[in-house]
Amino acid sequence: MRKIRVLVGKAGLDGHDRGAKVVASAMRDAGFEVIYTGLHQTPEMIVQAAVQEDVDAVALSILSGAHMTLFPRVLELMKEKGIQDVLLTGGGIISKEDMAALKSKGVGDLFGPGTPTTAIIEYISGWVKQHRRSKVGA
Amino acid sequence: MAKTETKQPPRKAEHAAPAAMPEAAAPKRLFETLSGIPIKPLYTEADLPKDAATVGKPGEFPYTRGLHPEMYRTRLWTMRQFAGYGSAEHTNERFHYLLGHGMTGLSTAFDMPTLMGYDPDHPMSLGEVGREGVAVSTLADMDILFGGIPLDQVTTSMTINAPAIVLLAMYVVVAERRGITPDKLGGTIQADMLKEFIAQKEWICPPRPSVKICVDMIEWCAKNMPKWNSISISGYHIREAGATAAQELAFTLADGFGYVEECLKRGMDVDDFAPRLSFFWDVHNDFFEEIAKFRAGRRIWATIMRDKFHAKNPRSLQLRTHAQTAGVSLTAQQPLNNVARVALQALAAVLGGTQSLHTNSMDETLALPTEEAATVALRTQQIIAYESGVTETPDPLGGSYFVEALTDRIEQEAMQYIKRIDEMGGIIQAVERGYPQKEIADSAYKFQQQVERGERVIVGVNKFQTDEEITIPVLMIDPEIERKQIERTRAVRAKRDADKYAKAMTALRDACMSDKNLVPFVLDAVRAEATLGEISDVFREAYGVYREPAVF
Numbered sequence: 220m221r222k223i224r225v226l227v228g229k230a231g232l233d234g235h236d237r238g239a240k241v242v243a244s245a246m247r248d249a250g251f252e253v254i255y256t257g258l259h260q261t262p263e264m265i266v267q268a269a270v271q272e273d274v275d276a277v278a279l280s281i282l283s284g285a286h287m288t289l290f291p292r293v294l295e296l297m298k299e300k301g302i303q304d305v306l307l308t309g310g311g312i313i314s315k316e317d318m319a320a321l322k323s324k325g326v327g328d329l330f331g332p333g334t335p336t337t338a339i340i341e342y343i344s345g346w347v348k349q350h351r352r353s354k355v356g357a
Numbered sequence: 358m359a360k361t362e363t364k365q366p367p368r369k370a371e372h373a374a375p376a377a378m379p380e381a382a383a384p385k386r387l388f389e390t391l392s393g394i395p396i397k398p399l400y401t402e403a404d405l406p407k408d409a410a411t412v413g414k415p416g417e418f419p420y421t422r423g424l425h426p427e428m429y430r431t432r433l434w435t436m437r438q439f440a441g442y443g444s445a446e447h448t449n450e451r452f453h454y455l456l457g458h459g460m461t462g463l464s465t466a467f468d469m470p471t472l473m474g475y476d477p478d479h480p481m482s483l484g485e486v487g488r489e490g491v492a493v494s495t496l497a498d499m500d501i502l503f504g505g506i507p508l509d510q511v512t513t514s515m516t517i518n519a520p521a522i523v524l525l526a527m528y529v530v531v532a533e534r535r536g537i538t539p540d541k542l543g544g545t546i547q548a549d550m551l552k553e554f555i556a557q558k559e560w561i562c563p564p565r566p567s568v569k570i571c572v573d574m575i576e577w578c579a580k581n582m583p584k585w586n587s588i589s590i591s592g593y594h595i596r597e598a599g600a601t602a603a604q605e606l607a608f609t610l611a612d613g614f615g616y617v618e619e620c621l622k623r624g625m626d627v628d629d630f631a632p633r634l635s636f637f638w639d640v641h642n643d644f645f646e647e648i649a650k651f652r653a654g655r656r657i658w659a660t661i662m663r664d665k666f667h668a669k670n671p672r673s674l675q676l677r678t679h680a681q682t683a684g685v686s687l688t689a690q691q692p693l694n695n696v697a698r699v700a701l702q703a704l705a706a707v708l709g710g711t712q713s714l715h716t717n718s719m720d721e722t723l724a725l726p727t728e729e730a731a732t733v734a735l736r737t738q739q740i741i742a743y744e745s746g747v748t749e750t751p752d753p754l755g756g757s758y759f760v761e762a763l764t765d766r767i768e769q770e771a772m773q774y775i776k777r778i779d780e781m782g783g784i785i786q787a788v789e790r791g792y793p794q795k796e797i798a799d800s801a802y803k804f805q806q807q808v809e810r811g812e813r814v815i816v817g818v819n820k821f822q823t824d825e826e827i828t829i830p831v832l833m834i835d836p837e838i839e840r841k842q843i844e845r846t847r848a849v850r851a852k853r854d855a856d857k858y859a860k861a862m863t864a865l866r867d868a869c870m871s872d873k874n875l876v877p878f879v880l881d882a883v884r885a886e887a888t889l890g891e892i893s894d895v896f897r898e899a900y901g902v903y904r905e906p907a908v909f
Contacts, residue, residue, distance in 0.1 A: 227909075232469035232485050234558030237598050237685075237801050240909040244802045247909075257907025258558055259473075261481070283469050284724070284834065288484025314723060314831060332689040332722045333818040335809050 223347050224274040228256040228265045230293065233283035238310065242278065245336035251343075262289060266296040269305060275347045276327075278339075279309035286313050290321050306346050310334065384811035391643035391813075392601030394766055400758035406765055411656065415710075415751040419659040421652045421764065423710035424675045428751035429742075435713040436738045437514060437679065441466030441490035442725045443838050445501035448491040452506060454728060460735060463506070463544075464514040464715060466490035467524075472559045474520040474893025477842040486839035489725070490516075494842065494889045495849040499527040500534070508532045513544035514589070514679070519561040521548040522570055522875060523892050525578075526883040545586035545635055545679070548574055551612040551784060555793045557594035558905065561893055564785055566900035570875060572619045577876035579630045586635040588616060589679065595793070596639035597685045599801025602650045603767050605639060607774030608784075608793045610657055614775075615784035617666055627666050631673035638711070640702040641683040647702070648754060649763035651678070651709025657768055657775075679713040680706040687722045691817035692829050695719035700737050707741055708754055714738055724831040791906065798909060846888055853886040861885035862895065869899035 227243045229236055236258060243253045254272045256265060269277050277297070281289055286309075294307055310330035313321075318329045327346065330339055389395050397404075406412060413419060416426035425431060438460050440451045452463055467490040470482035476494050477486045486492050493499055503513075508531070517524045525546050529539050550567035553560050560567065571588060578587035592600075592609035600608065613634060620630050638654070640647050658676035662668040682702035687695040696719050703716045716734040718726030726734070742748060754760045774796075781787045788794075807813040814820045861882040868878040882892050 231483075232473045232475070232481060232559075233489075234553075236558060237798075240798050241599075241802050241805045243909040244798075245805070253909075255907050255909050257905055259481070283485055284488030285469075285484035292483075312722065312724065333815070335819075336805065337809060 220351075222250060222252045223276070223344060224252045224254070224272065225276045225278055225343060226254045226256065226265070226269050226272055226274045228260055228268070228277060228279045229258045230260055230262060230265055230279050230281055230289045231283055231285045232259060233281055233285070234258055235282040236280070238282070239280035242280070242310070242336055242339060246340060246343075249340045251340070262292040262296055265293055266300055266302070269297065270300050270302055274305060275351075276306035276308060276343050278343070279307070279311075281309065281311040281313070284312065286311060286321070287317055290326050291324055294325055304350065306343065306350070308339075308343065308346075310339070387807075387812055390602070390646040390763070391641060392603060392646060394603075394646065394763065394770075400762055402758065404758045404762035405756075406761060411765075412755065412761060415755075418663070418671075418674060420655040420675055422752035422755045424655070424677065424712070426751070428710060429707070429748035430751070433742050433748065434707065434711050435462040435512070436460050436735060436742075437462035437464045437713050437715055438731060438735055439464040439466050439516065439681070439715045440726075440731065441468070442832065443487040443491065443834055444842060445491060445493060445498045447487075447838075449502055449504050449506075451728070451731075452503075455731065455735065456506075456511075458732060458735060459739060462512045462514065462713065465502070465516060467515070467517055468492045469559075470494075471524075471889060472517065472519070474523075474561045474889060474896070476846050476888050476890030477839060478846060479890055482839075484839070486842050488834050492838070492842045493524065493527070494846045496527055496530060496883055496886055497845065497849055499524075499531050503528075503531060508535065509537045509541040511543075513542075514547075515544070516547045518547055518550055518553050518557070518559055519567065520889055520893050521546045522574055522879050523883065523889050525574060526876070526879045529880060530883050539582045540584070542582060543584040545589050546574070547591060547637070548588045549591045549612060551615060551788060552591045552594055552609065554788045554903075554905075555595055555608055555612075556598040556600075556797060557591075560903045561896050562900035563903045564788055566896070567903075568615070568619060568785060570896075571616065572623065573874045573876055575616065575620055575630050575633070576623065576625060577874055579625070579633060583633075585633065586677075587630070587633050589635050589637045590616065591637040593637050593639045593681055595797065596641060597683065598797050599804065600797045601800050602641070602643070602646050603770035604774065604793070604796060604800060606650055606654050606657070606767060607771040607778075608797075609636065609638075610654065610661075610771065611775050611778045611784040611787070613658065614661065614665075617662075618783065621666070627662075627668045628670040628673050631662060631666075631668050632670055632675075636676055636678040638678050638680045638706075638709075639683050640680050640706040640709070642686050642698065642702065644701060644705050645760055645763055646767070647705040648709045649760055649767050651680075651706070651711065652752075652760075652764045653768040653771065654678070655710070656764070657771060677712050679715070680709070680711040681715040682706070682717045684717055684721055687717060687719070688815060688818050689722040691823065691827050692719050692723065693827065694817055695722075696733060696737070699734060700741070703737055704741055704745070704747065707747055708752075710752060720829055720831055723829070725834070727830055727832045729830070791908065795908075849886055849888065857885045858887060862887060862891070865892070865895050866899065869895060
């Protein structure tokens, strides 16, 4: 079975990349193949990279408060490009209410400050295993 | 390492850490500072510096014990709370509120589009307007932001970097229109671009033209704004990105020496500009380490400015600093606990001898601060200043075996980094090679691993967690602000004198192709009501846009 491939993305103007880099390093050490987009990416650039890299999950880091605009836009573009079977998850300074609102639109679990990297890795591993299985079954 | 079995999504992820830790394997006690400096069981006279002159007296070279003979007995630090959200009107209201509650200096937080030099109607600004700070795109916005504030009586700090030259010009022109000349204006622009490439990651152009523009401002301010700090050389963002205390000190001081060298290359006299260079430290959790860091920083700066750059004016040797409590240390879990963290950090900054201080609000890991949270943060400073008694004598910890030993140790570690950077050919080369960036990312990851192993305790996060959800009110930003800001910016573009605008912009474009100082040209563009985004576009065309290599 191929390794789990994750695109770690920084969307928008936000330059806070400590979290994204720490999570990317932890994922790499856990055996994921990690592609990091670098900073200041538009939703279009992120989705294009997700398609090209054939990833299992897109993990966005947003600490600028623009999450209610950027997550739905990325999700919309993922549907347009036919990769709705890819998980969209992420983290940042996002209130519980906003997390719930984004989840109801189809975004996966989102993680706030203080989350252990192991929790993020377990979530993505679990999601990918379940969805690969269901794809095979279909 | 991570388990890969499928599990329920960890909804209460924050309560699970350190998930993989079996009961029996208690995390080891580190007996080291937050930055990894080993701590001995006992410190004695033997740990004091061999040469007592390296400690000296407050107000005397090398200023280890503080810049002034009596420190806070003569004058308290400036209580300068960073504020900015939504529109210029919102932030102006918050300024008036904080000044009414005893704040003694203004400090402006700008939103992401402003920080990156984009107008609100640029596609990159989508969803970002007014969210992380105040949106200022035009001279009209700047006038509203400082409405009713006597610019010749307050000092104003602006946390602005890549487009700092534009915001400086806007501030000068707003004052000019109120009949106040630049020499009357006191304050600081952050303007330190080197730390942007190292840590904060907000930029327009590549490092070399960015530094050129910084030096233009240092040069222009040295001649025209004697009360203005033309740069605030910042360790804050470097630390927040994950640096250790010694790395914060080393990379920041190396940035400072980098600017000094660039100014000298232009033929400026060191004593003409060095007195207006100012600094900005983070104050993290490790109490004694932070105090030692402030003391070591002053000593290194004074020594190198004297011995390497031959500064003669004592003010050129004095490292004046603003400080801010560590945003990165605050937790989203049990947010009220942050009040205690901020109080301890603020106390360390005061015992370290800071000139100015911002105390973070307890709710900053959740959103921008509410008025109540910002007030508690300010009151924390006032309690230290007026109730704790620590202001009654300078450097009360001077001579402590432990604090002096730590001061020496941090100085040594920082000096090793500074030497390594010199060997690379200076800080600009080191930044272009990604050296400080990599060192910081490695420290950040190491720290996170220690937290996840339980070796570093974060109260409420990996120990003493509660299942109970603790909520506090958070500030919401109205999405309408973005629409209104776009309208206002477009109205300015439509109404201004087109000829005057075109002339000023052509002159600015030409100046970018020469080695002329750009400040007078940006002032004219601002007088002609060019917007922040339009002026930044001129820089983009002239110097190119910086793209960071995506490495982790």
